[in-house]
Amino acid sequence: MTVHQPLEFFVDPSRCIGCQSCVQACSECDTHRGESMIHLEFIDRGHSVQTVPMVCMHCEQPTCAEVCPADAIKRTADGVVQSARKPRCIACGNCVMACPFGVPELYIDRAIMMKCDMCYDRTSVGKRPMCATVCPSQALFFGTREQIEAIRPQSMPTNRFRFGEQVITTRVSVMVPRAPAPAPLLDVTAAMDERPANRTVRLNVIGAIDPLPDPFAEVEV
Amino acid sequence: MAKIPVDELAITRAYGPHVSAKIRGAPGEEPERLVKTHCCFCGQQCGIQLKVRNEQVIGFEPWEEFPFNRGMLCPKGVKRYLQGSHPDRLLTALARDPSQSSGFRPIAYDEAIAKVAREIERLQETHGHGSVGVLGGASLTTEKTYLLGKFARVCLKTPFIDYNGRLCMVSAGAANKKAFGIDRTTNPWADMIGTEVIWLAGSNVAECSPITTNYVWQARERGAKVIVQDPRITPIARTCDLYLPVRPGRDAALFAGVLQLMIDNGWIDRDFIEAHTVGFDEVAKYCREWTPARTADVTGVPERSLRKAAELWGQAKSSFFFHARGIEHHSNGVQNALGTINLVLASGRLGKPNCGYGTIVGQANGQGGREHGMKCDQLPGWREITNPDHRKYIAGVWDIEEKDLPGPGVDAYELFRKIDAGEIKGLVSICFNPKVSLPDSDFVTRALEKLEFYVAIDFFLNDTARHADVVLPGSLHEEDEGTVTQVEGRVIKVNKAVECPGDARQDWRIVQDIARALGRPKGFTFDDPRAIFEELRVASKGGVADYSGITYEKIERQMGVFWPCYAEDPRTGKASPDHEGTPRLFAPDSYNPVAKGAGRFYFPDGKARFNVADYRTPADDVDEAYPLFLTTGRVVSQFLSGTQTRRIGPLVSQYPEPRIELHPRLAQKLGIADGEWTTCETRRGTITLKAMVVTTIRPDTIFIPYHWAGEKSANRLTVAAQDPISKIPQYKVCACRVRKADGAPSYASVLEPQQ
Numbered sequence: 001m002t003v004h005q006p007l008e009f010f011v012d013p014s015r016c017i018g019c020q021s022c023v024q025a026c027s028e029c030d031t032h033r034g035e036s037m038i039h040l041e042f043i044d045r046g047h048s049v050q051t052v053p054m055v056c057m058h059c060e061q062p063t064c065a066e067v068c069p070a071d072a073i074k075r076t077a078d079g080v081v082q083s084a085r086k087p088r089c090i091a092c093g094n095c096v097m098a099c100p101f102g103v104p105e106l107y108i109d110r111a112i113m114m115k116c117d118m119c120y121d122r123t124s125v126g127k128r129p130m131c132a133t134v135c136p137s138q139a140l141f142f143g144t145r146e147q148i149e150a151i152r153p154q155s156m157p158t159n160r161f162r163f164g165e166q167v168i169t170t171r172v173s174v175m176v177p178r179a180p181a182p183a184p185l186l187d188v189t190a191a192m193d194e195r196p197a198n199r200t201v202r203l204n205v206i207g208a209i210d211p212l213p214d215p216f217a218e219v220e221v
Numbered sequence: 222m223a224k225i226p227v228d229e230l231a232i233t234r235a236y237g238p239h240v241s242a243k244i245r246g247a248p249g250e251e252p253e254r255l256v257k258t259h260c261c262f263c264g265q266q267c268g269i270q271l272k273v274r275n276e277q278v279i280g281f282e283p284w285e286e287f288p289f290n291r292g293m294l295c296p297k298g299v300k301r302y303l304q305g306s307h308p309d310r311l312l313t314a315l316a317r318d319p320s321q322s323s324g325f326r327p328i329a330y331d332e333a334i335a336k337v338a339r340e341i342e343r344l345q346e347t348h349g350h351g352s353v354g355v356l357g358g359a360s361l362t363t364e365k366t367y368l369l370g371k372f373a374r375v376c377l378k379t380p381f382i383d384y385n386g387r388l389c390m391v392s393a394g395a396a397n398k399k400a401f402g403i404d405r406t407t408n409p410w411a412d413m414i415g416t417e418v419i420w421l422a423g424s425n426v427a428e429c430s431p432i433t434t435n436y437v438w439q440a441r442e443r444g445a446k447v448i449v450q451d452p453r454i455t456p457i458a459r460t461c462d463l464y465l466p467v468r469p470g471r472d473a474a475l476f477a478g479v480l481q482l483m484i485d486n487g488w489i490d491r492d493f494i495e496a497h498t499v500g501f502d503e504v505a506k507y508c509r510e511w512t513p514a515r516t517a518d519v520t521g522v523p524e525r526s527l528r529k530a531a532e533l534w535g536q537a538k539s540s541f542f543f544h545a546r547g548i549e550h551h552s553n554g555v556q557n558a559l560g561t562i563n564l565v566l567a568s569g570r571l572g573k574p575n576c577g578y579g580t581i582v583g584q585a586n587g588q589g590g591r592e593h594g595m596k597c598d599q600l601p602g603w604r605e606i607t608n609p610d611h612r613k614y615i616a617g618v619w620d621i622e623e624k625d626l627p628g629p630g631v632d633a634y635e636l637f638r639k640i641d642a643g644e645i646k647g648l649v650s651i652c653f654n655p656k657v658s659l660p661d662s663d664f665v666t667r668a669l670e671k672l673e674f675y676v677a678i679d680f681f682l683n684d685t686a687r688h689a690d691v692v693l694p695g696s697l698h699e700e701d702e703g704t705v706t707q708v709e710g711r712v713i714k715v716n717k718a719v720e721c722p723g724d725a726r727q728d729w730r731i732v733q734d735i736a737r738a739l740g741r742p743k744g745f746t747f748d749d750p751r752a753i754f755e756e757l758r759v760a761s762k763g764g765v766a767d768y769s770g771i772t773y774e775k776i777e778r779q780m781g782v783f784w785p786c787y788a789e790d791p792r793t794g795k796a797s798p799d800h801e802g803t804p805r806l807f808a809p810d811s812y813n814p815v816a817k818g819a820g821r822f823y824f825p826d827g828k829a830r831f832n833v834a835d836y837r838t839p840a841d842d843v844d845e846a847y848p849l850f851l852t853t854g855r856v857v858s859q860f861l862s863g864t865q866t867r868r869i870g871p872l873v874s875q876y877p878e879p880r881i882e883l884h885p886r887l888a889q890k891l892g893i894a895d896g897e898w899t900t901c902e903t904r905r906g907t908i909t910l911k912a913m914v915v916t917t918i919r920p921d922t923i924f925i926p927y928h929w930a931g932e933k934s935a936n937r938l939t940v941a942a943q944d945p946i947s948k949i950p951q952y953k954v955c956a957c958r959v960r961k962a963d964g965a966p967s968y969a970s971v972l973e974p975q976q
Contacts, residue, residue: 015438017428018427019296019427020858021294021299024299024300024875045915046885046916049456133292134293134295136294137434138435151439152442184460185461185464186916187454188466188916188918191465192919
């Protein structure tokens with residue numbers, strides 16, 4: 001008998017082509033009224049075409065919620081951290097400052113924080129989030145762990161991140177190359193010379209860490 | 222009298238491009254229906270569902286079942302719906318009127334058609350049938366391209382029809398025809414998964430055909446090595462296994478040098494060459510001149526990279542070779558494409574799963590638009606207009622005398638030269654914006670001004686249509702149905718979502734209305750696109766591009782049909798209603814009606830042709846006065862001349878205005894900082910844009926995207942040199958010089974970014 005695995009979100013920055021399809025598609029969602037909740041960053045366009053998409057990582061213990069003085073940020077039973085709730089949010093911006101991934105944004109005109117809620121209107125009814133559905137390079141992928149392992153043998157998902165003393169476990173995973181990745185091409189002149197200077201970029205992956213108890217696990221939204 | 226009627230700025234104020242006022246449906250506004258169709262932009266033709274409410278397209282929903290893109294879309298596809306209900310949309314016919322502040326006045330549709338017919342009649346009576354020319358486009362459905370070809374030859378009786386595919390896929394088409402006898406990508410994209418090597422030459426896949434990226438990278442997950450040949454590190458090149466930073470215009474030399482290395486190392490498939498090809502010895506003889514040292518010197522690619530390319534390509538067991546406009550937009554474009562085919566034929570890797578070759582088409586119907594007679598030398602089914610048998614067959618389908626069928630015309634650029642020379646005095650254009658998209662646009666403008674009568678069909682007043690005497694309001698993609706052949710050779714169906722607004726009409730109706738008004742309605746009385754398609758099936762039957770077995774129902778059932786698809790089995794002549802089409806060409810056991818069993822390729826002996834792919838220095842090469850290479854191309858958020866995408870707000874915001882990309886080494890030498898106004902000059906023109914200083918381009922090369930008009934148009938700079946065989950213009954290289962601008966250009970204070 002097949003056991004159905006839950007659908008999960010995987011981000012692979014090495015695949016991102018910076019096309020902004022995710023940004024454009026995100027703004028089509030009903031829940032945030034024409035605003036795009038996804039961040040797409042050029043790392044340094046002057047020196048590379050590398051871009052990185054950033055969705056809400058949906059932390060098991062969301063820092064944004066922990067620092068919220070108005071208790072406006074809730075996490076659903078299925079682990080999705082929601083945008084601030086309108087009646088409670090006081091637009092103080094604590095969450096914006098505190099989020100280690102830089103995800104929440106304050107909309108001064110509406111006096112509210114909004115952020116990616118993993119297309120809750122879609123994912124809660126079994127559809128894929130808009131960004132991961134349209135992403136032409138599938139840098140954003142939404143599916144089961146079994147699927148991602150089958151189609152991405154060169155990399156593995158990780159969902160633990162260290163920021164100084166803080167260790168965060170997230171519902172969204174980032175794909176990390178299993179072997180050291182080939183050096184990305186940064187400057188055309190390196191490929192024009194007979195003997196280019198090599199430059200390697202490596203990611204450090206955190207090993208196993210015991211998960212901390214989740215104080216928000218039972219919160220109903 | 223095709224001079225711009227009033228000041229350009231006044232026309233811009235009235236007709237745009239303005240960005241769409243609409244943003245999206247209000248929250249909770251449920252669509253009444255979803256229409257499964259395809260994106261209106263590039264050659265990938267991604268499946269998409271349009272949300273429709275109150276006869277308006279209000280949004281989109283991914284179509285995850287469509288096998289090519291599985292719901293994936295680029296930003297253009299996501300925002301394509303914003304082109305509908307647009308403030309710039311033409312809702313009536315227009316007549317040129319210099320007394321109006323906007324230069325045009327609305328007129329009744331019937332009056333406009335009558336005027337068009339009167340003017341065409343007057344010109345043809347006075348100067349002959351050939352005094353009127355027709356220009357079409359490769360974003361039209363195949364039904365429309367077929368009808369337009371027939372309209373020019375049967376109704377207008379003029380040889381002068383060509384299309385904007387001339388700027389797109391003709392080099393690849395000509396090379397394919399010379400080498401394989403058939404012009405189509407050989408395999409479905411899904412065949413890429415599992416291949417060992419993918420070579421992308423002159424193809425900015427991530428920006429120009431974004432969905433293909435996932436196929437390339439899925440192949441990489443399964444172990445494929447990726448080779449990218451480009452003067453810029455495009456997003457697909459960033460993580461490739463081998464990057465070949467070729468100097469613009471030197472591609473044929475690179476292919477010859479790599480083939481020589483393969484021959485030297487014994488990395489060629491001699492058995493395949495012997496059994497299935499002719500002409501290898503001449504090619505091998507030519508390549509002998511291309512030693513690694515000389516190739517490196519000419520191409521600017523180091524010897525070690527050339528050797529690595531030969532090693533990766535030569536030793537692979539399976540492979541794909543793709544090229545696009547980067548090697549095709551050259552006065553040596555056909556030779557460049559033939560160079561890639563020589564590498565593929567020498568490897569023997571064709572006609573198998575995971576082994577293929579193809580050109581990545583750029584326009585929506587880049588493939589279908591080049592097959593059924595909108596090209597100046599071609600009749601439906603890829604038939605030749607000079608071949609007596611082909612002429613006879615098509616004359617029969619069209620119920621005319623063979624002698625009344627005009628002969629070959631001229632390519633789109635030559636057509637403008639004929640306008641300039643006064644030979645062509647009237648022009649009918651649709652789906653083509655040559656003032657922005659043809660090289661040396663000052664010449665194009667001068668030619669347009671000499672026309673005695675010009676009628677343009679479009680849904681927005683494009684930059685060229687500003688010269689028109691009459692503008693007829695045509696249909697948007699979502700207002701009509703018909704077929705399109707996408708990048709893989711898969712014939713798919715575009716479906717109608719909404720009705721044309723106001724006086725706007727479906728393009729095929731407009732063409733038939735003109736035929737009727739001319740008193741020549743015979744052959745132009747189709748009731749719907751399906752009826753046109755049924756005639757096209759008959760017309761293409763027996764041609765290389767055989768669509769006879771394709772029906773609208775089969776397309777829907779199979780989610781696309783790969784041509785050739787035969788109504789009758791070519792082996793037995795028996796009806797084959799269930800023929801599913803030909804996803805993969807050149808399979809060992811394949812049969813085609815040209816070779817008749819003699820072999821897998823589409824020549825009487827069944828063998829593919831090696832062709833000597835001769836390197837020639839580009840026209841207008843660099844010298845002391847103009848020491849830098851200018852190359853042009855696309856950005857992901859814009860499409861072609863921007864008639865649609867420069868009107869879609871979110872796409873304009875993504876990349877508002879063209880910039881000049883240059884390397885920091887060059888920028889430092891010229892004293893230019895990122896974001897500063899910079900002037901680029903060529904022997905044709907001068908433009909001033911902001912600089913974008915990036916390490917991702919060769920220091921001897923600058924790049925400007927071409928989607929903008931007027932003072933911002935890259936094609937003021939480009940050269941009208943053309944390939945002698947395909948007549949494709951050399952957009953990808955010309956000589957230029959660059960300096961810091963004297964200050965902000967005058968347009969900066971009066972125009973919006975997209976204008």
